[in-house]
Amino acid sequence: MDNSSLNVLILAAGLGTRLRPLTNDVPKPLVPVVDASILDLQARKARAIGNVRLHANAHYLAEQVVEAGKALGFEKVWVEQPEILGTAGPLRRIYAEGYRGGLLVMNGDAYCNFDLRAFVNNAQAQAARPDGPQVALLAVDFPKVNTFRVGADGRLAGIAGRFGETSGTPATFSGVSWYSDAALSRIREGESDIREFWKQEIAAGRAPFVDMTQQRATWIDMGSPEGLMAAVEARLKELGRDVNEAVIEPGVKIPAGVTIRHSVIYAGAEIAEGETVENEIRGKGFKWTVLCHPERRTEGS
The missing domain is CATH 3.90.550.10 (Spore Coat Polysaccharide Biosynthesis Protein SpsA; Chain A)
Structure with missing residues (x-):
């Protein structure tokens, strides 16, 4: 080889x-x-x-x-x-x-x-x-x-x-x-x-x-809900987008009248008509509230 x-x-x-x-x-x-x-x-x-x-x-x-x-x-x-x-x-x-x-x-x-x-x-x-x-x-x-x-x-x-x-x-x-x-x-x-x-x-x-030359670089362990949200925010920032925007997995249908802010919606999430979703990660069988906006963090390996 x-x-x-x-x-x-x-x-x-x-x-x-x-x-x-x-x-x-x-x-x-x-x-x-x-x-x-x-x-x-x-x-x-x-x-x-x-x-x-x-x-x-x-x-x-x-x-x-x-x-x-x-x-x-x-x-x-x-x-x-x-x-x-x-x-x-x-x-x-x-x-x-x-x-x-x-x-x-x-x-x-x-x-x-x-x-x-x-x-x-x-x-x-x-x-x-x-x-x-x-x-x-x-x-x-x-x-x-x-x-x-x-x-x-x-x-x-x-x-x-x-x-x-x-x-x-x-x-x-x-x-x-x-x-x-x-x-x-x-x-x-x-x-x-x-x-x-x-x-x-x-x-x-x-x-x-x-x-030790890159100690202040962005480094996020996305292995927890908080870390995942931090990774989403960092990626949005890297793409030049608003870190508070809604991130919705392709194919997910959102009911009428729903407002989503600073949240991530994965396939299988249950959302009611007219609901306001904020500071959450939702998916099949779960709903996590994530309030923080960390720039750099880890939850351990």
């Missing part, structure tokens, strides 16, 4: 439990966010880097992710059955299957506006230095989480409550990371928790580089 391209893995195997019943029939990475799914939006951002091969993993409602991957031109969607392989497992598998050229990892439930090309260039430049780090992690500043501890050398020194140093600059992992082929080759068979691999790299004197 051609190994001159950068491989990109979008993690899309989550169960979407915080968005049920919306995710009863559609996996979280395929939930529409205004005009496209997060899987689609992440793929677009990855392609902006240049020459890439797109991969995704899938588990819950995997057949839908496989079909979406085909439509979006993915190299492959790796189905994980009967169990999810964590994060480390899919990384090791891509390397074991012979893919080379480095690997960029992204989350399939995060709305963000990172400059991925700048991040990859920075990561590759760090790795090219003598004894340079072969893993790079993109960090944001989110005090609610901020479990990373970054040393004065710009490398990961520890994770609060997990391992390593308790001092250092606090930061939050964005879910975006880069691995050289050499780093991927060191992930052990059966390893699932990528944090354990980072710990091993630190112990071996190869601590991951933490890129």
Whole structure:
């Protein structure tokens, strides 16, 4: 195979439990966010880097992710059955299957506006230095989480409550990371928790580089109703539209006399004639009230 391209893995195997019943029939990475799914939006951002091969993993409602991957031109969607392989497992598998050229990892439930090309260039430049780090992690500043501890050398020194140093600059992992082929080759068979691999790299004197240059970029975990609304608002803003407008999934019929403001309406939503819907997400069998208008937030991974 051609190994001159950068491989990109979008993690899309989550169960979407915080968005049920919306995710009863559609996996979280395929939930529409205004005009496209997060899987689609992440793929677009990855392609902006240049020459890439797109991969995704899938588990819950995997057949839908496989079909979406085909439509979006993915190299492959790796189905994980009967169990999810964590994060480390899919990384090791891509390397074991012979893919080379480095690997960029992204989350399939995060709305963000990172400059991925700048991040990859920075990561590759760090790795090219003598004894340079072969893993790079993109960090944001989110005090609610901020479990990373970054040393004065710009490398990961520890994770609060997990391992390593308790001092250092606090930061939050964005879910975006880069691995050289050499780093991927060191992930052990059966390893699932990528944090354990980072710990091993630190112990071996190869601590991951933490890129702190995009800390104020938009980064939203859309895995909760609040996060989903925040992602919708961010997408509307990106499209130059009013963040308070109604977003209605194509094909949904709205009864006469209905007023909808700052709300998202998905297929199957029950709406009465003359009703006013405001600050809500509605769909088949659910109605969520979402009042906030966050610019940047996460609900945790």
